Amino acid sequence: MRKKVLVIINPASNKKKTADLIPHIRQILVGKRINFKLFVTNRPGDATQIAKKNKHRGFTDIISVGGDGTANEILNGIKKSRINLGMVCTGSGNDFGRNLIDHKAGLDEQLQVALFGQIKKIDVGICNKRYFLNGIGIGFDGKVVEEIMKKGKRFTGHWVYMSVVLKLLMTFKEPFMTVKAGKREIHERFFLITVANGRDFGGGFRLAPDARVDDGWFDVCSIKPMNVMGRYLNMPKVTKGEHKDLDVVEIYRTRKIYIKSEEDVVAHMDGEYIGQGPFKIRILPRFLNIRVYEKIFRV
Numbered sequence: 001m002r003k004k005v006l007v008i009i010n011p012a013s014n015k016k017k018t019a020d021l022i023p024h025i026r027q028i029l030v031g032k033r034i035n036f037k038l039f040v041t042n043r044p045g046d047a048t049q050i051a052k053k054n055k056h057r058g059f060t061d062i063i064s065v066g067g068d069g070t071a072n073e074i075l076n077g078i079k080k081s082r083i084n085l086g087m088v089c090t091g092s093g094n095d096f097g098r099n100l101i102d103h104k105a106g107l108d109e110q111l112q113v114a115l116f117g118q119i120k121k122i123d124v125g126i127c128n129k130r131y132f133l134n135g136i137g138i139g140f141d142g143k144v145v146e147e148i149m150k151k152g153k154r155f156t157g158h159w160v161y162m163s164v165v166l167k168l169l170m171t172f173k174e175p176f177m178t179v180k181a182g183k184r185e186i187h188e189r190f191f192l193i194t195v196a197n198g199r200d201f202g203g204g205f206r207l208a209p210d211a212r213v214d215d216g217w218f219d220v221c222s223i224k225p226m227n228v229m230g231r232y233l234n235m236p237k238v239t240k241g242e243h244k245d246l247d248v249v250e251i252y253r254t255r256k257i258y259i260k261s262e263e264d265v266v267a268h269m270d271g272e273y274i275g276q277g278p279f280k281i282r283i284l285p286r287f288l289n290i291r292v293y294e295k296i297f298r299v
Contacts, residue, residue, distance in 0.1 A: 005036040010066030051077025067091020072270040086114025086291040093203040096134035117291035124287040138267040139192035145268035175263040181254040191223040209241030216285035224248040
């Protein structure tokens with residue numbers, strides 16, 4: 001079958017810098033004689049609707065140009081389609097892209113992988129009927145995303161994220177949660193619970209250092225209450241994935257997990273705010289065809 005490519009670009013990604021890449025992307029695709037159709041999103045949710053309307057129109061590949069949120073929207077548009085997904089990471093965090101491609105590579109190289117990279121089948125998560133690629137963050141990291149959302153889309157990027165993290169480390173109060181996962185049933189306070197398909201969150205916090213996107217399991221990282229000094233002292237360990245041996249940290253694997261709370265507990269999905277629970281989450285093994293950079297993809 002001849003390659004036919006649907007390209008969906010989020011021009012607002014990375015403080016609207018992605019918009020400047022559109023002419024070059026067109027030029028590359030035309031130069032490679034690719035049969036393509038290009039759409040530019042205008043508002044949240046557009047990528048899902050574009051993907052949904054076009055998934056049965058003969059496209060062999062779909063390329064997401066933006067951040068993890070753009071790829072998440074596209075996933076929720078194509079769902080069970082056999083279209084191959086490629087990613088050009090132009091967002092500020094690109095946490096999921098770290099599992100698949102060299103997110104620091106130039107535009108030309110990323111497009112080459114998105115078009116012609118090896119196809120792998122990867123796992124996808126589903127939470128309350130919405131699909132996700134990288135993971136769900138409940139508690140502290142959900143609150144961080146909520147605070148950034150309140151600031152508005154123009155306040156984005158790694159340093160904005162870090163400024164909010166540092167502020168909330170001082171003030172965040174751990175909520176009481178109920179967690180059911182396999183034979184586990186836990187009722188206690190948690191600083192955060194991250195249900196991870198990928199490894200990295202928040203622009204490089206390696207919360208689930210051993211997670212793989214093709215093993216059929218979630219890695220759940222739960223962190224129990226810490227005093228303010230402990231939060232600040234241990235944060236560098238989380239960025240390096242060296243927090244596993246801390247007494248307040250537990251990492252375990254599961255295929256299904258249910259989390260609820262009577263308190264104000266918010267969450268993010270692939271870096272986008274999704275509000276309060278309860279959260280019913282399960283993994284869908286080998287659900288999505290995605291093009292990867294072999295030197296990065298963990299097999």
